Amino acid sequence: MLLPMSPTSSMFLLGETREHPMHVGGLQLFQPPDGADALDVRAMFEAAVADGDVAPLFSKRARRALTTFGQWGWEPDRSFDLEHHVRFNALPRPGRVLELLALCSRLHSSLLDRHRPLWEMHLIEGLEDGRYATYFKVHHSMVDGVSALRLMQRMLSEDPDERHMPAPWALRSPAPRRADGVDVAQLPGALARGALELAGATPAILRLLNRSLSGHDEVVAAAPKSMFNVPITGARRFAGQSWSIDRIRRISKAGEATLNDTVLAMCSGALRSYLLELGALPDVPLIAMVPVSLHTSESSAEGDGGGNAIGAVLCNLGTHLDDAGERLRTVHASMQRGKESLQGMSQLQILAVSAVAMSPVVLEWLLRAHGRMRPVFNLIISNVPGPHSQLYWNGARLDGVYPLSVPIDGQALNITCTSYADELAFGLTGCRRTVPHLQRLLTFLDDELAALERATGVA
Amino acid sequence: MLLPMSPTSSMFLLGETREHPMHVGGLQLFQPPDGADALDVRAMFEAAVADGDVAPLFSKRARRALTTFGQWGWEPDRSFDLEHHVRFNALPRPGRVLELLALCSRLHSSLLDRHRPLWEMHLIEGLEDGRYATYFKVHHSMVDGVSALRLMQRMLSEDPDERHMPAPWALRSPAPRRADGVDVAQLPGALARGALELAGATPAILRLLNRSLSGHDEVVAAAPKSMFNVPITGARRFAGQSWSIDRIRRISKAGEATLNDTVLAMCSGALRSYLLELGALPDVPLIAMVPVSLHTSESSAEGDGGGNAIGAVLCNLGTHLDDAGERLRTVHASMQRGKESLQGMSQLQILAVSAVAMSPVVLEWLLRAHGRMRPVFNLIISNVPGPHSQLYWNGARLDGVYPLSVPIDGQALNITCTSYADELAFGLTGCRRTVPHLQRLLTFLDDELAALERATGVA
Numbered sequence: 001m002l003l004p005m006s007p008t009s010s011m012f013l014l015g016e017t018r019e020h021p022m023h024v025g026g027l028q029l030f031q032p033p034d035g036a037d038a039l040d041v042r043a044m045f046e047a048a049v050a051d052g053d054v055a056p057l058f059s060k061r062a063r064r065a066l067t068t069f070g071q072w073g074w075e076p077d078r079s080f081d082l083e084h085h086v087r088f089n090a091l092p093r094p095g096r097v098l099e100l101l102a103l104c105s106r107l108h109s110s111l112l113d114r115h116r117p118l119w120e121m122h123l124i125e126g127l128e129d130g131r132y133a134t135y136f137k138v139h140h141s142m143v144d145g146v147s148a149l150r151l152m153q154r155m156l157s158e159d160p161d162e163r164h165m166p167a168p169w170a171l172r173s174p175a176p177r178r179a180d181g182v183d184v185a186q187l188p189g190a191l192a193r194g195a196l197e198l199a200g201a202t203p204a205i206l207r208l209l210n211r212s213l214s215g216h217d218e219v220v221a222a223a224p225k226s227m228f229n230v231p232i233t234g235a236r237r238f239a240g241q242s243w244s245i246d247r248i249r250r251i252s253k254a255g256e257a258t259l260n261d262t263v264l265a266m267c268s269g270a271l272r273s274y275l276l277e278l279g280a281l282p283d284v285p286l287i288a289m290v291p292v293s294l295h296t297s298e299s300s301a302e303g304d305g306g307g308n309a310i311g312a313v314l315c316n317l318g319t320h321l322d323d324a325g326e327r328l329r330t331v332h333a334s335m336q337r338g339k340e341s342l343q344g345m346s347q348l349q350i351l352a353v354s355a356v357a358m359s360p361v362v363l364e365w366l367l368r369a370h371g372r373m374r375p376v377f378n379l380i381i382s383n384v385p386g387p388h389s390q391l392y393w394n395g396a397r398l399d400g401v402y403p404l405s406v407p408i409d410g411q412a413l414n415i416t417c418t419s420y421a422d423e424l425a426f427g428l429t430g431c432r433r434t435v436p437h438l439q440r441l442l443t444f445l446d447d448e449l450a451a452l453e454r455a456t457g458v459a
Numbered sequence: 460m461l462l463p464m465s466p467t468s469s470m471f472l473l474g475e476t477r478e479h480p481m482h483v484g485g486l487q488l489f490q491p492p493d494g495a496d497a498l499d500v501r502a503m504f505e506a507a508v509a510d511g512d513v514a515p516l517f518s519k520r521a522r523r524a525l526t527t528f529g530q531w532g533w534e535p536d537r538s539f540d541l542e543h544h545v546r547f548n549a550l551p552r553p554g555r556v557l558e559l560l561a562l563c564s565r566l567h568s569s570l571l572d573r574h575r576p577l578w579e580m581h582l583i584e585g586l587e588d589g590r591y592a593t594y595f596k597v598h599h600s601m602v603d604g605v606s607a608l609r610l611m612q613r614m615l616s617e618d619p620d621e622r623h624m625p626a627p628w629a630l631r632s633p634a635p636r637r638a639d640g641v642d643v644a645q646l647p648g649a650l651a652r653g654a655l656e657l658a659g660a661t662p663a664i665l666r667l668l669n670r671s672l673s674g675h676d677e678v679v680a681a682a683p684k685s686m687f688n689v690p691i692t693g694a695r696r697f698a699g700q701s702w703s704i705d706r707i708r709r710i711s712k713a714g715e716a717t718l719n720d721t722v723l724a725m726c727s728g729a730l731r732s733y734l735l736e737l738g739a740l741p742d743v744p745l746i747a748m749v750p751v752s753l754h755t756s757e758s759s760a761e762g763d764g765g766g767n768a769i770g771a772v773l774c775n776l777g778t779h780l781d782d783a784g785e786r787l788r789t790v791h792a793s794m795q796r797g798k799e800s801l802q803g804m805s806q807l808q809i810l811a812v813s814a815v816a817m818s819p820v821v822l823e824w825l826l827r828a829h830g831r832m833r834p835v836f837n838l839i840i841s842n843v844p845g846p847h848s849q850l851y852w853n854g855a856r857l858d859g860v861y862p863l864s865v866p867i868d869g870q871a872l873n874i875t876c877t878s879y880a881d882e883l884a885f886g887l888t889g890c891r892r893t894v895p896h897l898q899r900l901l902t903f904l905d906d907e908l909a910a911l912e913r914a915t916g917v918a
Contacts, residue, residue, distance in 0.1 A: 018477065018570055018573065019573075019574075039552065042551075079892065081891070081892070084694060084891060087565065088551040088558070088561075089549075089551060090549035090550055090551040090552070090585055091549055092501075092547040092548060092549040092582075092584055092585075093498065093549070093584065099547070102547075106546065109569075109572075110568075110569035110570070111477055111569070111570065111693070113568075113692060113693045113694045114477065114478075114692075114693070115478075115692035115693070115694075115892060116692070116694075116892075123551075125551055125552065126549055126551075126585075233572060233574035233575075234570075234572045234573070234574070235543060235572045235574075235575075432540070432543060433538065433540070433574060433575075
């Protein structure tokens, strides 16, 4: 018997093609416990595979049946095959972060097998620094990016001495909720119907969406065409790096901005340098769509874990300005106006905006269905709060966690940040063909952090 | 401007889905030159990547254009990205053949990026025995399996001291021909039209095909339903192993059979044991489709390299018999009758049979289009002649080569053999879900070789 699937989840199955895999991913780095090495961490995962235990969430598969008139639903996979899902990988020498990112780019490019539960866990050995890595890949129809990160965190403990902890696929605690704290499948009411209407792509909703997103700022109505806003191909490029939250916080304080403003300003400066180098910087500023919390304006940036980011703001990134301090002020002012505008929205407007924030694929459909070629925004920059404390899995210390997101047609680059302990990780996921040399963006992010420190007088 | 693509090639693009990747592959093992190690072999490939040279065959991509009324064609990839195509991999410890086969199974499962030239070369380090491996993957629309193997061989030399040899993707010698020695793209005449008619799936051709394939033997009209003849999923399982050609030849001589008969008898016994273990052995014998040469009845088995295998014979494998010697006699008799029947065929019948031998996907379409559920045969067993001598690439000795083929709906297992120097390699490619524990078949092949030696009195 098929269990029902929410309309939002179905959309990710219906919208998927070989050019648009609809899975999200997370890269995690582990420091082996004292006296152990990377292969000991692997041995713990191997033991969990041999044990064979798997939670219902990870053993259900998606199926479209005649009995449900072609609607997608969930059913248990009766020939579940754990070894298909948990895979052992190794890095070619010298096993630097460069080789790790190359492997993750490739793993993130291939489609999940639709006949099976829609996830893969890749165990990665061979890092020259002695750490062990995992890359977790899960279909957007099962969980969204934020939930995937939280799911991974649920396997962890603050206690370095805790042992006998289950593998993530064997976790039996409640199913993860979507990023907005709302599991659409559980909602009989307004939100589910709203998502359905959006999926129907009625012109009324599109007009509402345009008004909601662009009403607050004259600049954002004019997002330029850019190299990121083109059809994409199937191969992905991924790059990730972390920076100290303290450094970002000091800039924010001195610049009278939020932590998220500073993150956006880092992206702005880095994108400017990247586009300048490629001779592709538009004259007018790039516009980012930034999911934000509707409850407190600061929480989504500060990583309190309770911020339900169901709104979205269009942010003028000020990429036309050549001064880092001016870019930060422009971003801050634009975000302020956007959040104020969001607070004045009706419930239905918020519904429309949040559906888009939840699933960019909806937006793609809306734009495509209405022949709108001009991008409403140039890229999505999300900042997802993560845990404050150091976390461990069977004594192995989680050393870093990087989100891999979903580029779509017209949105060839995605930037997702997540905080963990005292660091903020940037995950850049792009179409391999459209976005060359993605690692350069990491260098430019680093440069921009230093430039913002100089501009605000903290360094 | 698009260059024309042959109808046969187009079929492999049109027929491809995420469950049916239409690429073939080859696994090659290299022994590093004296005084060098696996990483030195890798360094030679790296140098070739850095060099950046690529032949036109490997830099053209497939495209369907409005100007050609939606027909597929070839065009140069103007943003060709060699690093996308040549990939560095490593095996997790301990780096046995087991880990190598697991990696190849996964690499063979994922789709090629259709926006780029349809090939990938995977360089694989980390084998515990000090060897270096490559897995080459190429779309069936570019070359067929046999041509892919020949292509790999063209990069090699009989001279262990030859150096400065180009990488396979930089080879500028004439484009490889299809398995039958006929490049359909070059053929303006009968064969191309024949393939077109087949693609049109007219009932007349199907009737002809049925008559051609099954007329020669009353038994083969009754291929049983088996676990291999079901719809398949996207994930693959691959296993491969080599045996001494001398051992197989001695059995053939003593049993008054051809070498190919003995290969088929090995498959028969191994399939019987495998199906018995799974409780899935049909009461009536399995039927294999076996591509054969029309020129000399022995050449395709002996690996003379000149045998143009454009015919196909349906072979009664005798899997219902529990004596190895009896199975060999049954296979031999069935192959004899099949080849005699083939010699009596009209040109048009041979055309129909050869089109199917060239591209099983044609058959799948024909059967599906006509609602025929009952399999005409249970699996394809090919034996592709390879080179007689030891071959080298820049001093690294080719130690083994294993073909990876294309399972399709209704044909979940494919066995392809290829000879190299004094060994015969078996490559088993199956749908991961449908064909469990494929490695067991290798064990059973080994058992059966010994059983045939006992049955024919050579051991």
